[in-house]
Amino acid sequence: MVEVLVTGGAGFIGSNFVRYALGAHPDWRVTTLDKLTYAGRRENLLDVITHPRHAFVHGDIADAAVSGPLVERAELVVHFAAETHVDRSILAAGDFIRTDVEGTFVLLEAARRAARLRRFVQISTDEVYGSVTSGASRETDELKPRNPYAASKAGADRLAYSYWATYSLPVVITRASNNYGPYQFPEKVIPLFVTNAIDDIPVPLYGDGRHTRDWLHVNDHCQAIDLLIEKATDGEVYNIGGGNEVMNVDLTKRILSSLGKPASLVNPVPDRPGHDRRYCLDTSKLRTLGWMPQVPFEGGLRETIDWYRHNEWWWRPVKEADPAFRSYYQAQYERRT
Numbered sequence: 001m002v003e004v005l006v007t008g009g010a011g012f013i014g015s016n017f018v019r020y021a022l023g024a025h026p027d028w029r030v031t032t033l034d035k036l037t038y039a040g041r042r043e044n045l046l047d048v049i050t051h052p053r054h055a056f057v058h059g060d061i062a063d064a065a066v067s068g069p070l071v072e073r074a075e076l077v078v079h080f081a082a083e084t085h086v087d088r089s090i091l092a093a094g095d096f097i098r099t100d101v102e103g104t105f106v107l108l109e110a111a112r113r114a115a116r117l118r119r120f121v122q123i124s125t126d127e128v129y130g131s132v133t134s135g136a137s138r139e140t141d142e143l144k145p146r147n148p149y150a151a152s153k154a155g156a157d158r159l160a161y162s163y164w165a166t167y168s169l170p171v172v173i174t175r176a177s178n179n180y181g182p183y184q185f186p187e188k189v190i191p192l193f194v195t196n197a198i199d200d201i202p203v204p205l206y207g208d209g210r211h212t213r214d215w216l217h218v219n220d221h222c223q224a225i226d227l228l229i230e231k232a233t234d235g236e237v238y239n240i241g242g243g244n245e246v247m248n249v250d251l252t253k254r255i256l257s258s259l260g261k262p263a264s265l266v267n268p269v270p271d272r273p274g275h276d277r278r279y280c281l282d283t284s285k286l287r288t289l290g291w292m293p294q295v296p297f298e299g300g301l302r303e304t305i306d307w308y309r310h311n312e313w314w315w316r317p318v319k320e321a322d323p324a325f326r327s328y329y330q331a332q333y334e335r336r337t
C-alpha cells in the first residue's frame with residue numbers, strides 16, 4: 001500500500017482529490033489531515049469518511065507533534081491546507097502567514113525526516129504571478145503577488161522550492177488557476193453567486209466586473225496533480241489552467257440565466273482593494289506530459305450550478321445558521337452596499 005498524506009482534505013479541492021484518489025488508486029491508503037477551519041467541513045468527505053483505505057485526522061499542519069509523524073511515514077504528500085480567500089486576507093492576514101507559510105515550513109521540516117518520501121506536492125496558485133496585463137504566465141515568470149493571500153502562497157511556494165534546492169527533497173510545485181465544482185465554500189464567487197441567486201439575493205459584483213479569471217474544473221485539477229505525482233521532475237513548477245478565460249460580468253450573466261433569474265439581481269459594489277485584473281496561464285509544460293482539461297466550461301458550470309441547486313443540505317447550514325459566516329458576510333459586504 002502507498003501511504004498518502006493529504007493536508008486540507010476537508011476543503012474544496014482537497015475533498016475532491018481524496019475522493020478522486022481513493023477511486024483511481026486501489027493501492028493508495030489516504031490520510032487526511034485537516035484543522036477543520038470555517039472552510040473545512042466533515043460534510044465534504046461524508047461519502048468517504050469510513051472508507052477502509054481512508055483515515056481522517058483532525059489537526060493543525062503547524063502543530064509539529066501532530067503533522068510530523070504523519071509526514072514522516074508518508075510516501076506521497078499532497079499539501080492543500082491553506083487559508084485561501086483573498087477578501088479574508090485583506091480583512092486579517094495573520095492566519096494566512098501562520099498556516100500558508102509557517103504551516104508549510106513545519107511540513108517541509110518533517111519531510112526531511114521522511115525516509116520513504118517520493119513526492120511532496122506543494123499546491124500553489126496562479127495568484128503568485130500577480131495581475132497579468134498581456135499574454136499568459138509561464139512558470140519562469142517573475143512572482144508579483146499583490147494581496148496577502150497571494151503573498152503568503154508565494155512564500156510557501158518558494159520555501160518548498162528551497163527545500164528541493166537545498167536538501168534535495170522531492171518537491172513539485174503546482175500553480176493552478178481558479179477552480180470550480182462541487183463542495184466549494186460559498187464565499188468564493190461561483191458558489192456565492194449561485195446560492196444568493198437561488199434565494200433572489202443580489203450578487204455583489206466588484207468594480208466594473210471586467211476582471212477575468214481562467215476557470216479550471218476541480219476534476220481536471222485532480223487529474224493533473226495525479227499525473228504530476230508520477231511524471232513531474234523534482235524541483236519543477238507546473239501551471240494548471242483550464243484555458244477558460246471569462247470576465248466576471250459574463251460569468252455572472254451565465255449563472256443568472258442558467259437559474260432563470262433576472263439581470264437586475266446584479267449589484268455592482270465598490271472594488272476589492274488591489275484587485276488583480278487578470279490571471280491567465282500558459283499550460284504547455286503540463287500538456288507535454290500528456291494532460292488536457294476534459295471538462296468544457298459551459299457544461300461544467302451548468303453541472304456545478306445544478307449541484308448547488310440539488311445540495312441545499314450542504315450550503316444552507318453555512319449561509320443561514322453559522323454565525324461566523326453571517327458576521328463575515330456583514331463585514332465583507334455591508335460596508336460595500
Ligand code: NAD
Pocket residue numbers: 007008009010011012013014033034035036037038039040041059060061062079080081082083084085099103123124125126153175176177178179180184185
Ligand atoms: P479551502 O479553503 O476550501 O480548503 C482549505 C482546507 O485547509 C480546509 O479544509 C481547512 O480546514 C484546511 N486548513 C486550513 N488551515 C489549516 C491548518 N492550519 N492545518 C490543517 N488544515 C488546515 O481551499 P481550496 O479552495 O480547496 O484550496 C486548496 C489549496 O489549493 C490551497 O492551497 C489553495 O491555495 C490552492 N488553490 C486554490 C484554488 C481555488 O480556486 N480554490 C486555485 C489554485 C490554488
Ligand code: TYD
Pocket residue numbers: 086087178187188189190192204205206211212213248272
Ligand atoms: P474569488 O472567487 O474570491 O477568487 P479569487 O479572488 O481567488 O480569484 O473571486 C473571483 C473573482 O470574482 C474575482 O475577480 C473577484 C470577483 N468577486 C466578485 O466580483 N464578487 C464577490 O463577491 C466575490 C467573492 C468575488
